[in-house]
């Protein structure tokens with residue numbers, strides 16, 4: 001029998017039990033955090049070998065002294081690494097500093113203020129717009145907000161963005177781009193299907209010539225299990241469709257080696273890379289090539305990177321399985337929310353019943369469990385259904401995570417029952 005069909009008295013007694021639990025959690029003075037998707041300390045320690053690896057040998061394969069200025073495109077061996085991760089030829093990859101997010105900002109800044117061969121976006125007669133696949137990554141949306149680019153929500157389906165809607169939108173010439181996290185999407189954890197990727201590869205023929213797909217493959221090799229699903233190669237399809245200039249691809253080692261001291265990759269057609277380098281020359285004389293060299297010595301080939309990621313998976317997988325088990329045990333048959341079980345990446349996206357998310361996050365905060373604010377996964381921090389909550393299981397210890405999830409599922413039940421009783 002569904003819990004809602006119980007007599008009101010019984011539901012009230014249940015509410016009272018949950019409220020007692022909640023009080024106990026409050027009294028326990030917990031300080032737990034399920035907010036940002038940071039690697040755990042043990043994950044960072046996997047990259048300890050980076051320290052001192054150069055042993056005074058600073059010369060790259062082409063003889064570059066990595067300690068000096070210059071080399072805007074990055075070292076050849078680092079470009080090879082990025083090329084393998086992004087599925088591109090080496091000449092279509094540029095390697096930069098510790099943050100792919102900063103390259104994304106720079107690309108949009110270039111589009112907005114200097115343009116991609118056309119009038120800059122912000123100087124065109126109609127203000128620029130971007131398509132935001134929702135729920136999505138808050139920092140992508142923050143970039144658009146900062147630059148004055150209006151966002152249009154596109155719902156995420158099981159196999160990627162709602163393509164009917166995307167195709168209808170891109171015909172409007174003020175639509176200048178779309179944010180995509182195609183593998184283990186942040187936060188939904190799904191992988192774009194082959195047909196969706198194929199349709200995305202054709203957008204460049206339907207959209208304005210200065211439209212750009214922001215293909216943020218931040219979780220390209222972040223599988224939790226063996227035999228992970230493959231992501232279809234977007235750029236290969238773009239080349240077939242003659243749309244290679246419509247896409248920028250991104251990746252980084254932030255969640256492979258050191259989140260604060262990794263290297264980042266930008267992929268794009270030769271024309272796009274050339275255009276970006278011309279702009280880049282205004283803000284840097286060259287990237288941190290010493291760190292690029294350290295990374296290529298530490299992870300000399302793709303096989304080494306994959307092997308390294310297996311060690312991450314050993315640490316992360318039990319945490320994800322714990323969260324999924326707790327959700328399943330407490331909420332599945334009560335139908336108090338929906339979630340999918342990701343096979344990689346950093347997040348679990350929980351959908352409460354509509355109009356519950358803010359209250360769940362508030363209750364959890366009261367009980368000492370910090371959760372990413374409800375709405376954060378939508379442009380302008382506004383979730384029209386107030387239901388999406390992003391859970392980040394990687395950083396806390398298993399013990400802390402277990403306690404945090406006990407609090408969380410209690411909050412979900414308490415908020416759901418209270419709402420039901422109030423109706």
Ligand SMILES: Cc1ncc(COP(=O)(O)O)c(C=O)c1O
Pocket residue numbers: 037098099100101102137181186216218251252253254259264
């Ligand atoms: C989808 C996505 N892109 C980019 C980043 C940040 O990447 P980086 O550290 O290379 O700036 C994150 C971090 O959480 C992310 O989830």
